[in-house]
Amino acid sequence: MLTYTTDSIEMPALDERKVTRWIKAVAAEYGFAVGNINYIFCSDERELEVNRQFLGHDYYTDIITFDYSTPSVLNGDIFISLDTVRSNAEQLNISFDAELLRILIHGVLHLTGQGDKTPETKAKMTAKEEKALAKWS
Numbered sequence: 370m371l372t373y374t375t376d377s378i379e380m381p382a383l384d385e386r387k388v389t390r391w392i393k394a395v396a397a398e399y400g401f402a403v404g405n406i407n408y409i410f411c412s413d414e415r416e417l418e419v420n421r422q423f424l425g426h427d428y429y430t431d432i433i434t435f436d437y438s439t440p441s442v443l444n445g446d447i448f449i450s451l452d453t454v455r456s457n458a459e460q461l462n463i464s465f466d467a468e469l470l471r472i473l474i475h476g477v478l479h480l481t482g483q484g485d486k487t488p489e490t491k492a493k494m495t496a497k498e499e500k501a502l503a504k505w506s
Contacts, residue, residue: 371385375409392406395477412452434447436479436480443481447473
C-alpha cells in the first residue's frame with residue numbers, strides 16, 4: 370500500500386491512484402512488489418530536522434528514503450521537502466509537477482537498491498528516472 374501524508378505543509382495536488390499504479394509498474398520492472406511505502410511531504414525545515422536526527426547530516430535535501438524492504442517487496446518511508454522540490458523546479462525551468470514526479474520515483478529507485486552517491490551511480494539513477502518518467506501518461 371502506498372500512502373501520501375503531510376507534515377505541517379499543504380498536500381500537493383496528486384492523482385494518487387495514477388501515481389500508485391505508475392509506481393507499482395516501475396517497481397515490477399525491477400522485480401519488486403510494493404508493500405508499504407509512506408510518502409511524507411514536508412517543509413525544508415522538517416526535512417533538515419529528519420536529516421540531522423536520523424542521518425547525522427546537517428544540510429537540506431529534497432528527499433530522504435528510509436528503506437525497510439525485503440528481497441522482493443519494497444517498504445519504506447520517503448520524506449520529500451516540497452520547498453526544495455519547488456526550488457529545484459525553478460532552477461531547472463520545469464514545472465513543479467514534473468519535478469515532483471521525478472522525486473517520487475527517485476525514492477522508489479532507492480528502495481530497489483539504486484544509489485546516487487558517485488558520478489557513475491548518479492548518472493545511472495538519472496537514466497532510470499528518465500526511463501520511468503517516460504512511462505508516465
